[in-house]
Amino acid sequence: MLQLKKLVKTYRTGDQALKMIDLEVPDGQVLALIGPSGAGKSTMIRCINRLVEPSSGEVWLDETELTRLGAGALRRARRKMGMIFQEYALVERLTVMENVLSGRLGYVGFWRSLARRYPQKDVDEAFRLLDRVGLLHMADKRADELSGGQRQRIGICRALIQDPKLLLVDEPTASLDPKTSRQIMRLICELCAERGLAAIINIHDVALAQMFVSRVVGLRFGEIVFDGGPTELSPDKLTEIYGEEDWEATIETVEDETEEAAPVAAVAP
Ligand SMILES: Nc1ncnc2c1ncn2[C@@H]1O[C@H](COP(=O)(O)OP(=O)(O)OP(=O)(O)O)[C@@H](O)[C@H]1O
Structure with a gap:
């Protein structure tokens, strides 16, 4: 279970990005975080794994208060939180396989990873994950040879190979076309279900959020205004949540495209 208790973030500029956020996310729950630009969505996601340092309040993952941890303990705790980014954050000149394996950095250490001495079980798991997302045949390609959708699949594999409990997902589809966006959202949600993972997905596209998640949290000016x-x-x-606009068109249901889903292969949890 993830718990945010009276979480506040005020940037040095004086911007109050989060105002006393209280939120509980049970194990295995996938939650979409929506809200207008500047509402505090990215800040909230980044305060959870302390890429952004909260100003006050507490973040708990199970029995661990993340907000009290020193550098070493935080590094270990971050293994339990996989992150997926809008711009994928791949190392362009490395292969797909090397990018996936870099998700194990928190376990094997920097020098061992630099020498590419990952344990065989990590390599086996990387192959299984690539197979699951339909990119096994791309394992030796360089990351810069991939399309946006393929890159995001690699980003997902890299997060999952950490063996996380929780996924923090920051606008995973913002750089993708609508069809690829739906495929990526479906893949993330399927993988969370298969592995019993909780996820917080910061997403701009309300219709897409509605299609795939069971809970939506709306942020406005750093406060939860819908849950x-x-x-x-x-x-x-x-x-x-967003202010005045014609919403009737926006929330129109997008037709499901089950046949586009990535091939479902068995991946041991
Ligand atoms: N590094 C920073 N320094 C100062 N202010 C910041 C910083 N990052 C974000 N902010 C401010 O904090 C508020 C929340 O920003 P945040 O990026 O979390 O919102 P968001 O909902 O993710 O927006 P978007 O959807 O546009 O990415 C905004 O007012 C923003 O200007």
Whole structure:
């Protein structure tokens, strides 16, 4: 279980990005975080793994208060939190396999990883994950040879090879076309279900969030103004989150495309 207790972030500029956020995310729950630009979504995601240092309040992952940890303990705790980024954050000149294996850096140490001496079980798991996301045949390609959707699949594998409990996902589809966006969201949600992972997905596309997650949290000016199921997101609620706009068009259901899903192969949890 992830718990945020009275979490506050005020940047040095004086921007109050998060104001007393209280939130509980049970094990295995996938939650979409929505809200207008500047609402504090990225800040919240980054305060959880302390890429951004909270100003006050507490973050708990199970029995561990992350906000109290020193550098060494934080490094170990971060293994339990996989992160997926909008811009993929791959190392372009490395191969797909090397990028996936870099997710094990927190376990094998920097020098061993530099010498590419990953344990065989890590390499085996990397192959299994690549197979699961449909990119086994790309293992030896350089990252800069891939499309955006393929890159994000590698980013997902890199996060999963950490063996996390929780995924922190920051605008995973913002650089992708609509069809690829749906494929990537579906893949993330399927993998979370298969592995019993919780996830917080910062996402701009409300319709996409509604298609795939069971809980939506709406942020506005650093405060939670909505917390409920996707079907509860009425135009009124959306106006509360985003301000005035014509929401009828936006929340129109996108047709599902099951046949586009990545091939479902068995991956041992
Ligand atoms: N490094 C920073 N220094 C100062 N202020 C910041 C910094 N990062 C974010 N902010 C401010 O904090 C507030 C929340 O920003 P944040 O990026 O978390 O919002 P967001 O909801 O993720 O927005 P977007 O959807 O545009 O990415 C904004 O007012 C922003 O200007």
